[in-house]
Amino acid sequence: MTHVRLRLVAVIITSVLLAIRSSAGTAPTPVSPPAPATQALVDRAAADALAQFKGIQLTADQLAITLIDLRNPAHPARGSFHGDAPIYPASVVKLFYLAATHRWLEDGKLEDTPELRRALRDMIVDSSNDATGYIVDLLTGTTSGPELPEPELRAWFDRRNAVNRHFAALGYTGINVNKKPWGDGPYGRETQATRLFEPKRNALTTDATARLLTEIATGACVSPARSEQMRQLLARDLKTPDEQARFSAAALPAGSQLWSKAGWTSQTRHDATLVELPNGHRYVLVIFTVGHASATEIIPAITRVIVAGLLAPTPAS
Template structure:
């Protein structure tokens, strides 16, 4: 059962918006998208604290709709949201030590989408390091440690996790040595996420319904994005322009993690705007044309927020 309640009117609206955007000069767009869209009656922010327990929170299913939402795709830097939550989970269980360098890496990983910071975080989570190629037995042992985040997510029992994978670092030029070995000959071990599992994870973080309230507030702080035009102009890689946040009206509030590379443009966002129902929207778009399409995600957000 989905963690949200499928809403027929939202599904029709989503289908209509996707069809119109495809007709606007984006052939095959319907096959290039994975979308999960949720709407709330009231603010989701830290709302889990208002429930009697965790089970009661998850029983409060928001209205939602999906477009290929269960289809796992390469998530680009959206996977950094997974590693952020895992790091706070490890800290809560005292599996890793807290400290200024970890906090600096987490901040740079989310706010600036640093690949170098992500590498450090994943090394700490799994007890692995990059380096030269390994012999088969050593590579197998190394690879088992790299699966720690996957095993933790599987233990949550979320049906949305099926078919997904979060065990690789993110790269500028690409993996080398043992990292390339671990991808597999045909890159079959690449990271994979669906918009559905990403939406559930972001839903839990914003509501404070997965880890401690303090941990969730720390993550919310890192995910918060400024919509101030001057601040955005000063930071060309602000994860707002060209992404969902660009479609928001002035005065809106945004928490998000974007991902972009030569074959993908993705975003996962929770937004609150005056006069509109709070909304959580995850959009994955794949292919070179979509990666270069800076208008698609803002328009999707604009249309669905109004819908």
């Protein structure tokens, strides 16, 4: 009898673990502590930027940076400056909706249709807010529309949090990814939800964004094949850079390759990049700036310091 009970308990525990794994999509990726050399490089880039842009009153609390050195992909080296600060991400949030869509597709929760692929392409390549709204509807089983009675609104908002639950199960912290990006602003039930529930806006940290981009870079986001599909959409042409590529392109050496998702509003200017330098050295660099949306040189200036540091000869041990 005791053996039967033990076997039953083992079966139940195994079933629960499998259910958790299925709902999360994969096991949480551990976040490595900062690497001393990488952290020193990030600290130098931040200090240089604060000094260089003192004239426009750039302050430390308006800047966040995370660098992941992928020289050894099996052991990424991380450094960050205010990397855990939640910041309104503008269109950088679309990276998270892209990854969630591929998770849903992999799990059979979404049908892979030409219209869905068109929306993914427009969301990432062109940064279309309309396409993103469609993707959010598909991911969460919700739609925008007229106001709802509060009980219905609460049920609607619970469904709208599906992407938040997914990333929380993967160990992501400090983020909120349940809002559509808007041009003129939300209306109807979207406004209701903003008034009734916290947090009021999307939020990302540069640490979380860099982690996701690193997983996409290394084939660990959903699957190697789906990570490659995501990278194809994120690829930018440095010879004829579009508006997004121009955020960091000027700071990259000739022959570099760039995958990126930028975000900007009247108050924010961000860039999340995966770069392969001409020597094959790859890194992820995420830079968020607040209060200086028109200061187009901050992100390239930081990128130049990072690139120079990564290309500098490593002292012999």
